[in-house]
Amino acid sequence: MLRRSIFASAVVALFACGSAFGQAIPKEMAWTAYDTGSSGFNIAVAIGQQFKQAYGSDVRILPSGNDTGRLAPVKAGRAIISQMGIGTYFAQEGVFEFGTKSWGPQPARLLMSATACNGLGLAVAKDTGVKQIEQIKGKRVGIVVGSPALTQGALALIAFGGLTQKDVTLVQFSSNNAMWKGFINNEIDVALTSTISGQSKEVDSSPRGILWPPMPADDKAGWARVHKLAPYFVPHKATCGSGGLSPQSPVAMSSYAYPIFMTFADRSADDVYAVVKGMIDTYDGYKDGAPGAHGMALSKQNLEWVVPYHEGAIRAFKEKGAWNDAAQKHNDGLVKRQQVMVEAWKAYAGGAPGDDKAFTDGWMKARAAALTKAGMDAVFE
Incomplete structure (x- = not known):
């Protein structure tokens, strides 16, 4: 020690x-x-x-x-x-x-x-017949408990097709690996992952198959909806990974570093x-x-x-x-x-409620108010 x-x-x-x-x-x-x-x-x-x-x-x-x-x-x-x-x-x-x-x-x-050459986006089971993100409506989307990156990301990317949480069925799993077992076992139809992840490759070789619905960079309205929920995603041309991706067969989709x-x-x-x-x-x-x-x-x-x-x-x-x-x-x-958020935190935390949930709920309201007052997008509301 x-x-x-x-x-x-x-x-x-x-x-x-x-x-x-x-x-x-x-x-x-x-x-x-x-x-x-x-x-x-x-x-x-x-x-x-x-x-x-x-x-x-x-x-x-x-x-x-x-x-x-x-x-x-x-x-x-x-x-x-x-x-x-x-x-x-x-x-x-x-x-x-x-x-x-x-x-x-x-x-x-x-x-x-x-x-890198890979994308990070919505993997869809090929057997669903879905080829465009708007066709995910009514499908089962996998999320992982305690993983805001996967949940927020999935909701942001379906927004590209004009969809919201109400348009799909969210299916919760205890872990990322459990979610992908559920994908193979036909418990879900859509999940967020990298094109080079081991899980996407496993699904690709399974009877269900895998594909990546396109998200063209020139669809400004679609990307504006994505950025309203997750401004960290960027348009990216994926040239490697499952689903037959290659430099000769790229897909315009989403990613972040x-x-x-x-x-x-x-x-x-x-x-x-x-x-x-x-x-x-x-x-x-x-x-x-x-x-x-x-x-x-x-x-x-x-x-x-x-x-x-x-x-x-x-x-x-x-x-x-x-x-x-x-x-x-x-x-x-x-x-x-x-700086706006740090100042808002200082002003809020001193007299905030002791209950954990009440504290977080109050902070999110204080945070959104401070950013809005500064003319900035609160993103998480």
């Missing part, structure tokens, strides 16, 4: 004291990531191996199966970076598991993320700069080290997404000629959005 405590203290000291260590990558770092064996974990390991080889830096990957478990060590200073999914956005917004007394809106900052390397706004700009520069400079060494790692290329970074970049990352991007005035203006707007 003492050795672990000493290690944690050393990690915090190395990351916090940018002025003392200049712009060199810390010699020891702890990162959090998805569970061992996940694509995100494997990408983090591949990058860590290159950091060891190129800079002599030891990167320790701490796996966790949920968003709060990944962010808690960063919040407490025991890890310096978290490799997240869309929970990054939920943390910024202070919603779902981050809308509780112990969390609230977090000052999330991006470093880099991966956008994964994994997302992030930290908090107050972390040393020098050290974040050094880490991001290291990710860029060692790219050729790790891009083939794990499936999806090639999506970490600098050219694939979405500089105008829904979470702001850390000032240290921006410095690295500017050095490489990748940052521009439009990206800076967009980033400034996102930082302002976070």
Whole structure:
């Protein structure tokens, strides 16, 4: 226990004291990531191996199966970076598991993320005859209890076809794996997943088969409905994965970056700069080290997404000629959005009700009111 405590203290000291260590990558770092064996974990390991080889830096990957478990060590200073999914956005917004007394809106900052050839969207059983999202009306849509990413995502994507929760039957499962067993066993017809997930490949080889309803980028009305519920989805041309996807047979659908390397706004700009520069400079060494790692290329970074970049990352991007005035203006707007929510939290939390449900319900109303007053979309209402 003492050795672990000493290690944690050393990690915090190395990351916090940018002025003392200049712009060199810390010699020891702890990162959090998805569970061992996940694509995100494997990408983090591949990058860590290159950091060891190129800079002599030891990167320790701490796996966790949920968003709060990944962010808690960063919040407490025991890890310096978290490799997240869309929970990054939920943390910024202070919603779902981050809308509780112990969390609230977090000052999330991006470093880099991966956008690969796969899509992330609605998988539909081929035996349903559905080919367009509007045809999902009346079908059974799988969701997972305690997984707002899957539930919110599915509801947002059916909105592309003008559908709401009332137009489908939501079927709850206890886990993602259970949901996909239900898919194969004809208990549901639709579920949200990646085109390269093992589950989608399993369904593809089953008697039911799989397809991905298109979401053309030029359908502005459809995408406006999606973004009203989930602004983090972006149009994407998927060229790999189940359902016969390939560069020769692509599908215009939805996606968002994964994994997302992030930290908090107050972390040393020098050290974040050094880490991001290291990710860029060692790219050729790790891009083939794990499936999806090639999506970490600098050219694939979405500089105008829904979470702001850390000032240290921006410095690295500017050095490489990748940052521009439009990206800076967009980033400034996102930082302002976070400030509105943080101030709303401070004003609300002090005199909020003690009951957990009443606290969260009250916070969501206070949050929406503050964002609306600032002329910003509340999204979660």
